Amino acid sequence: MTWVNVIVQGVLLGGLYALYATGLSLVFGVMRMVNLAHGDLSILAAFICLLVVGVVDVNPLLALVVVVPLVFLVGYLLQRFLLNFTLKGDDMRPLLATFGLSVIIQNGLLQGFSADSRGLDAGRIENASLALGDKVAFGWFPLLILVVSVLVIVLLNAFLTRTQLGRAFRATSDDQGAARLMGIDNKHIYALAMGIALAIVALAGVLMGIRTTFTPGIGPARLVYAFEAVIMGGLGSSWGTLVGGIMLGVAQTVGFQLSPGWGIFVGHLVFVTVLAIRPSGLFAKTVS
Amino acid sequence: MTTILEIEGLRKSFGGVLVTDDLSVSLQKGEALGVVGPNGAGKTTMLNLIGGAVRPDAGRVLFEGQDITHLARHERCRRGLGRTYQVPRPFVGMTAFENVLVGATHGRGKSERASYQTAVDALERADLLHHANTVAGSLTLLDRKRLELARALATEPRVLLLDEIAGGLTEAEVNELIETIRALRSEGMSIIWIEHIVHALLAVVDRLMAIDFGKLLIEGDPHEVICSPEVEYCYMGTERV
Ligand SMILES: Nc1ncnc2c1ncn2[C@@H]1O[C@H](COP(=O)(O)OP(=O)(O)O)[C@@H](O)[C@H]1O
Ligand SMILES: [Mg+2]
Numbered sequence: 001m002t003w004v005n006v007i008v009q010g011v012l013l014g015g016l017y018a019l020y021a022t023g024l025s026l027v028f029g030v031m032r033m034v035n036l037a038h039g040d041l042s043i044l045a046a047f048i049c050l051l052v053v054g055v056v057d058v059n060p061l062l063a064l065v066v067v068v069p070l071v072f073l074v075g076y077l078l079q080r081f082l083l084n085f086t087l088k089g090d091d092m093r094p095l096l097a098t099f100g101l102s103v104i105i106q107n108g109l110l111q112g113f114s115a116d117s118r119g120l121d122a123g124r125i126e127n128a129s130l131a132l133g134d135k136v137a138f139g140w141f142p143l144l145i146l147v148v149s150v151l152v153i154v155l156l157n158a159f160l161t162r163t164q165l166g167r168a169f170r171a172t173s174d175d176q177g178a179a180r181l182m183g184i185d186n187k188h189i190y191a192l193a194m195g196i197a198l199a200i201v202a203l204a205g206v207l208m209g210i211r212t213t214f215t216p217g218i219g220p221a222r223l224v225y226a227f228e229a230v231i232m233g234g235l236g237s238s239w240g241t242l243v244g245g246i247m248l249g250v251a252q253t254v255g256f257q258l259s260p261g262w263g264i265f266v267g268h269l270v271f272v273t274v275l276a277i278r279p280s281g282l283f284a285k286t287v288s
Numbered sequence: 289m290t291t292i293l294e295i296e297g298l299r300k301s302f303g304g305v306l307v308t309d310d311l312s313v314s315l316q317k318g319e320a321l322g323v324v325g326p327n328g329a330g331k332t333t334m335l336n337l338i339g340g341a342v343r344p345d346a347g348r349v350l351f352e353g354q355d356i357t358h359l360a361r362h363e364r365c366r367r368g369l370g371r372t373y374q375v376p377r378p379f380v381g382m383t384a385f386e387n388v389l390v391g392a393t394h395g396r397g398k399s400e401r402a403s404y405q406t407a408v409d410a411l412e413r414a415d416l417l418h419h420a421n422t423v424a425g426s427l428t429l430l431d432r433k434r435l436e437l438a439r440a441l442a443t444e445p446r447v448l449l450l451d452e453i454a455g456g457l458t459e460a461e462v463n464e465l466i467e468t469i470r471a472l473r474s475e476g477m478s479i480i481w482i483e484h485i486v487h488a489l490l491a492v493v494d495r496l497m498a499i500d501f502g503k504l505l506i507e508g509d510p511h512e513v514i515c516s517p518e519v520e521y522c523y524m525g526t527e528r529v
Pocket of ligand 1: 302303307325326327328329330331332333334
């Protein structure tokens with residue numbers, strides 16, 4: 001592989017990380033809450049997709065039509081009837097609750113599906129590739145993932161800036177007390193935010209499940225990548241999140257190229273370096 | 289005259305300190321009621337109890353004859369209770385227009401189209417239309433106070449609760465604000481206005497009440513209340529016994 005090709009692969013991988021990170025950053029932005037079960041919920045979505053595919057025998061990409069709304073609903077109910085109650089009091093409570101949730105999901109999946117690696121089979125598109133000259137070649141599917149993540153970010157931005165509900169999200173994020181004074185039901189907004197975030201992460205989980213294999217225990221690693229992408233990009237900046245995801249993807253791919261054991265390590269290294277140079281991330285919105 | 293808002297025997301303590309002590313007040317439709325009292329008297333807490341930000345330990349809040357004591361804040365807004373904060377709390381990341389739009393769409397349940405007109409009207413009444421497209425985070429104190437007012441107006445309240453909206457402004461700015469509130473008053477809005485600037489209150493209110501230690505000291509004709517021994521003694525700086 002040439003270096004140009006390595007970078008291209010990294011950028012494409014970054015698209016996936018950005019998708020994970022977008023959900024995490026939406027939840028943090030709206031309710032200042034870190035969801036430690038974020039990665040596990042993406043794995044849960046992949047397993048749900050596996051079940052759906054097993055029952056109706058469709059392409060996993062088509063199964064998204066069922067999986068995404070279902071996980072949206074799970075997110076809404078989870079926030080409305082559990083996590084909202086942890087938002088009063090100190091910051092430790094949502095962390096503990098979502099950590100517990102992470103453990104429950106992992107063990108539940110282990111119980112139901114064993115520790116075997118699974119994969120989702122999307123057919124020919126998985127392996128179809130496009131060659132540019134004789135140096136660079138990339139798969140259609142990773143490219144599709146990148147396009148999807150850019151699209152998700154564009155749509156989410158349009159939603160937040162141009163719609164009534166989006167304004168309610170931003171108002172609640174700025175000052176939830178004042179938002180309630182304006183007739184906004186913050187509990188409903190939080191639940192919607194979690195629903196949307198998990199819908200995005202379900203998309204990410206299924207796409208990743210097609211791209212690589214997954215096991216019940218791999219969720220926390222995905223949470224870490226999502227974190228690194230959000231923090232590198234800067235909190236509150238959706239395009240920053242995309243850039244953060246891409247930087248992480250490129251760093252991991254370059255690292256992997258240097259030595260197969262180094263991929264994740266070089267990713268962390270770049271993350272720590274960015275943090276040291278710009279602690280608030282590359283594109284952080286500064287709020288006075 | 290009909291009573292639009294009534295509080296009955298409200299009681300609230302924070303960490304053992306009684307901040308609202310058996311407080312009962314009623315507001316008539318179309319009336320402007322002024323509230324004075326020293327710092328820490330429990331004036332803001334009274335508004336918090338009415339608006340739902342703080343729940344009472346005892347007592348009731350009645351709005352248009354209905355018990356709203358246990359209603360959530362956003363529901364009270366939708367019923368027609370508007371309120372401004374003593375220290376303005378704009379949505380800093382949005383323009384003034386968007387701030388007000390939030391009130392019109394969510395507080396009043398209006399469509400996007402209909403709420404544009406409501407938002408423009410509210411900004412105009414609060415004299416802030418010229419800053420409609422300014423990001424709220426960069427407004428001056430006077431304009432932030434106006435935004436508080438405009439945002440509350442956009443929810444089309446029938447009762448408006450004002451918390452020291454003239455505090456911290458220059459004399460000229462206070463006079464501008466008096467005109468704005470007087471105009472609302474003459475449109476028939478029912479108002480409870482907490483203020484330290486006595487001449488501002490006297491220019492607008494029909495009735496005045498004074499509270500200290502969460503208790504009602506005296507209420508009645510504004511001039512009589514201001515000149516009463518109770519108020520002079522505990523509010524106007526005369527020495528306490
Ligand atoms: N949420 C709260 N928690 C604890 N103490 C409070 C709270 N809100 C108000 N207080 C206390 O109640 C008293 C009355 O406050 P406040 O109603 O703001 O007075 P005022 O508006 O008349 O100046 C003060 O001593 C204040 O410290
Ligand atoms: Mg006060």
